[in-house]
Amino acid sequence: MIAFAVRRTLIGIVMLLAMVLVVFVLFFAAGNPAKDVCGKFCTPEKLKQVTKVYGYDQPISQQFGLFMKGLVVGRDYPVNDAYRAALEKSNPDLVIHCAAPCLGYSQHDASTVNADIVKYAPVTISLALYSFILWIFFGVLFGVIAAVFKGKLLDRITVGVTLVVYALPTFFIGTFLLQFVAIKWRLVPYPTYVSIADGGVAGWFSSLLLPSLTLALFYMAAYVRITRAFVLESLSEDYIRTARAKGLRTRVVLFRHGLRAALTPLISLAGLDFAALLGGAVITESVFNYQGLGLLAVTSARNSDLPVLIGLVIVAGAAVIAMNIIVDVLYAYVDPRVRLR
Amino acid sequence: MTQNSKPFLSVEALTVNFPTSDGIVHATENLTYTLERGKTLGIVGESGSGKSVSSSAILGLHHYNNAVVSGQIWLDGIDLLQLSDKEMRLKRGKDVAMIFQDPLSALHPYYRVGDQIAEAYRAHNRVTKRAARARTIEMLARVGIPQPDRRVDDYPHQFSGGMRQRVMIAMALINDPTLLIADEPTTALDVTVQAQILDLLQDLQREFDTALIMITHDLGVIAEVADDVLVMYAGRAVEYGTARALLTKPSMPYTWGLIQSVPDVTASVDKPLRPIPGSPPSLVNPPSGCAFFGRCEFSERVAGNRCAHELPKLLPIELGHSKRCHLEDTSIMYSDSAEAGVL
Ligand SMILES: Nc1ncnc2c1ncn2[C@@H]1O[C@H](COP(=O)(O)OP(=O)(O)O)[C@@H](O)[C@H]1O
Numbered sequence A: 001m002i003a004f005a006v007r008r009t010l011i012g013i014v015m016l017l018a019m020v021l022v023v024f025v026l027f028f029a030a031g032n033p034a035k036d037v038c039g040k041f042c043t044p045e046k047l048k049q050v051t052k053v054y055g056y057d058q059p060i061s062q063q064f065g066l067f068m069k070g071l072v073v074g075r076d077y078p079v080n081d082a083y084r085a086a087l088e089k090s091n092p093d094l095v096i097h098c099a100a101p102c103l104g105y106s107q108h109d110a111s112t113v114n115a116d117i118v119k120y121a122p123v124t125i126s127l128a129l130y131s132f133i134l135w136i137f138f139g140v141l142f143g144v145i146a147a148v149f150k151g152k153l154l155d156r157i158t159v160g161v162t163l164v165v166y167a168l169p170t171f172f173i174g175t176f177l178l179q180f181v182a183i184k185w186r187l188v189p190y191p192t193y194v195s196i197a198d199g200g201v202a203g204w205f206s207s208l209l210l211p212s213l214t215l216a217l218f219y220m221a222a223y224v225r226i227t228r229a230f231v232l233e234s235l236s237e238d239y240i241r242t243a244r245a246k247g248l249r250t251r252v253v254l255f256r257h258g259l260r261a262a263l264t265p266l267i268s269l270a271g272l273d274f275a276a277l278l279g280g281a282v283i284t285e286s287v288f289n290y291q292g293l294g295l296l297a298v299t300s301a302r303n304s305d306l307p308v309l310i311g312l313v314i315v316a317g318a319a320v321i322a323m324n325i326i327v328d329v330l331y332a333y334v335d336p337r338v339r340l341r
Numbered sequence B: 001m002t003q004n005s006k007p008f009l010s011v012e013a014l015t016v017n018f019p020t021s022d023g024i025v026h027a028t029e030n031l032t033y034t035l036e037r038g039k040t041l042g043i044v045g046e047s048g049s050g051k052s053v054s055s056s057a058i059l060g061l062h063h064y065n066n067a068v069v070s071g072q073i074w075l076d077g078i079d080l081l082q083l084s085d086k087e088m089r090l091k092r093g094k095d096v097a098m099i100f101q102d103p104l105s106a107l108h109p110y111y112r113v114g115d116q117i118a119e120a121y122r123a124h125n126r127v128t129k130r131a132a133r134a135r136t137i138e139m140l141a142r143v144g145i146p147q148p149d150r151r152v153d154d155y156p157h158q159f160s161g162g163m164r165q166r167v168m169i170a171m172a173l174i175n176d177p178t179l180l181i182a183d184e185p186t187t188a189l190d191v192t193v194q195a196q197i198l199d200l201l202q203d204l205q206r207e208f209d210t211a212l213i214m215i216t217h218d219l220g221v222i223a224e225v226a227d228d229v230l231v232m233y234a235g236r237a238v239e240y241g242t243a244r245a246l247l248t249k250p251s252m253p254y255t256w257g258l259i260q261s262v263p264d265v266t267a268s269v270d271k272p273l274r275p276i277p278g279s280p281p282s283l284v285n286p287p288s289g290c291a292f293f294g295r296c297e298f299s300e301r302v303a304g305n306r307c308a309h310e311l312p313k314l315l316p317i318e319l320g321h322s323k324r325c326h327l328e329d330t331s332i333m334y335s336d337s338a339e340a341g342v343l
């Protein structure tokens, strides 16, 4: 198991590096980053200076090498060595050290990409965790109920409601909750993000209710249907007949034999869906104006802030790769047939 | 069979229907048979003829939300179909046990075989885990699994097909059931392993004086283990009698066809194999006449086209031998073909 995890982690790192390379080349080779940095009122002289100071005049392979060096051991900005050395003397405050894993420096935000991400990540992680718990709990619960009462009224209502919810766009659900639950009916205070440090766990918890619910509803609807299908499939397996033939109670047949097998495939789905959310929930964050990675991505794209975009892609990719490894290990843990090699 | 007392197992007019959106599936119609302890009833028939459905009814495995079961199933003086759900559950796995065709899918992939067997024991006995485990290991040894005290902690996928079926047998017999239903227990296994499993079942049957229902579509299995044979076709019994009578003097053309379609390794290679042409009728809208009409090569020999319009009754032709067929002179079956019987 440990050997497997180590090996998968190494492979994951290689995959991540390959991804970094592709992203780096795509972003930098496509546009002219110096132009974006230089801004609207750019003169040819200024552009030339910017290009030099930020190292965009170096060949792309060298730039990539610097970027990789930053990821591994950290680096300093501005990039141009001579310029930085001069600045060190005249104005040391303007030299910025970006510690490993350095994801880059955003001229636009005048801060390292790491600092940007650290600033915006808590909202996204909170949202992802909160909605994950909501959707897994209720999605699986209602999915199991629907499967057990298959064909009965309870099943039909559950399936019908999930179909409607599934079809509703997230921005609609979010806007509805915001306009009615928070503003018109005043059932909850107007949601603004409160960190645990500021408002304690209770403050954090209530501040996330509406946006998390918005995000969770869509997944919940999907998971009700997926769970229902998995449970029904499991209940039609031969080993269920064997369990009944042994004279076990219906409850034991359902929970010990039926659910155990049905819930296993949910692990991989849930892991990957969760990982995807760590990249930011653009629509939900926009509707509630919660400063998460999704909003950061939108803003950076609008500002052509390439370093931030590259950083975000790397973080999201790392989340997916890491979650894949966790899912595989978990899977081997619950299914004895899976051998880790 | 004793004359005055009721047989140990007596299935009477058992009918199982499945109402579906396409119509009612008549999976078992009016099935009647008896079985004593220590004896073996072989049930044969093509796949889809209702062997599993009718036998599952004895364990009460059908759900009343999708199956309609009627008739009587007397086991040791009790009509199982009159029992409450709970009473039936307490009999399942204790008095009546069943083993299935594919032991890999019949065992739960996520649990150790020992735990699955012990679970069957603990469902009917108030014992500690430790005692159940000891009994499980004893049972694994009894069914011929080497190193049972180690294999008890293995998972089903770590066993070979034959060993898995032994595990199923251990699970089924752990509560000393008086009736064991083996639903094609050897179909999924290699030929050499098949013989071992059949031997094991017969040994255990003798040891525990179990009544055994052996479901199969393999007449070789029937010839080896059965005292009585019930031939099923399209949900109905079409021939019923002692194994000797049925195998030497098959009297219904379907049975005859089954025997003819058995490859005979001792016969010369140029003896043609004769599979029964055609396929069984739909169970949703069964024909009004004989279900075998259309595939039967002797139906013209029956006057008045009765095979097409009139369902034959299951009638005795001699002591301990009955058939559901209008054909009276069965000798023509034999004269038409080369030789009869697999015995
Ligand atoms: N739950 C069910 N609903 C509808 N039809 C069923 C159901 N279970 C079995 N059947 C049908 O009953 C017939 C007999 O099946 P079965 O007893 O399994 O045949 P076999 O003789 O091969 O064991 C088949 O045609 C099968 O499709």
Ligand SMILES: [Mg+2]
Binding pocket: B048, B051, B052, B053, B183
């Ligand atoms: Mg069957």
